[in-house]
Amino acid sequence: MLNSTSKIVVAVLLTAAFLLSQSGTEFTVTESPGATGGRDFTVRNIRNVPLTGLTVKAVDYLGQRPTIATIIYDSLSNGPSQPALKQGESHTWHFVKDAPGVRPAEYSVDAATYADGLAIGEPTAIQSLWDRRQWTAVALRQAFQTLDSSVPDIENTEEAVSILKPFYDQQLAPGIAREKRDSFMNAYGTLIAALNLVADLRAKGKTDSAADRIAGLRKWADGKIGAIQSQIRPVQVSQTEVGQTPR
Secondary structure, three states: OOOOOOOOOOOOOOOHHHHHHOOOOOEEEEEEEOOOOOEEEEEEEOOOOOEEEEEEEEEEOOOOOOEEEEEEEEOOOOOOOOOOEOOOOEEEEEEOOOOOOOOOOEEEEEEEEEOOOOEEEOHHHHHHHHHHHHHHHHHHHHHHHHHHHHOOOOOOHHHHHHHHHHHHHHHHOOOOOHHHHHHHHHHHHHHHHHHHHHHHHHHOOOOOOHHHHHHHHHHHHHHHHHHHHHOOOOOOOOOOOOOOOOO
16 A cells, blocks of 8 residues: 655555555545446545646557557646646546457556655656656747747738748657657647637638737746746656756
């Protein structure tokens, strides 16, 4: 059983035995049959402190060798569909039904982080969450700086997208760390999606303002950057090349 009795942040490897026991003092994990024949994997926060991020490791045995994937839930680096989980709140992943005769996939929590700096799980997974957040702040700043300095007329959405798209495509180059790649693609992709939406609405005869939409995104990004900058750094994580996000 995983138990934290002090404010000292400890790194604890969450084992399968703990996950199946459903007896943690920070969060619980349950698996149950899904409505469509698959499986539901639910994490519920039972601490009186918001749970800000999770990484779930999925091991799939469809092939000769297991395929390992990481599923990320993060209120600081992802969108509003992934809010911090307050005490008693939960998030459920719906996984598809396993193929007949195949060993079922296995799911486990690799890392969990809280607003007060408590971090539980595999140290490398905790570090990855931290790095992802730092890169998110850097990427959002850079994306808006690029927009401001390189796009002469934001209402010319076609030209604006053509200017921003190469910055998005750069992240597809090999050798870029996943945390950095995802963060920059999300940042530039968010701006591009907003501009494309304006263009689509106008094509349907509706009036829409690119400037207003970008202004709303800028306000959202400023709040996201502020939250990332003010987070408490768990003792397990080191300062990376990202460092503190420039102000």
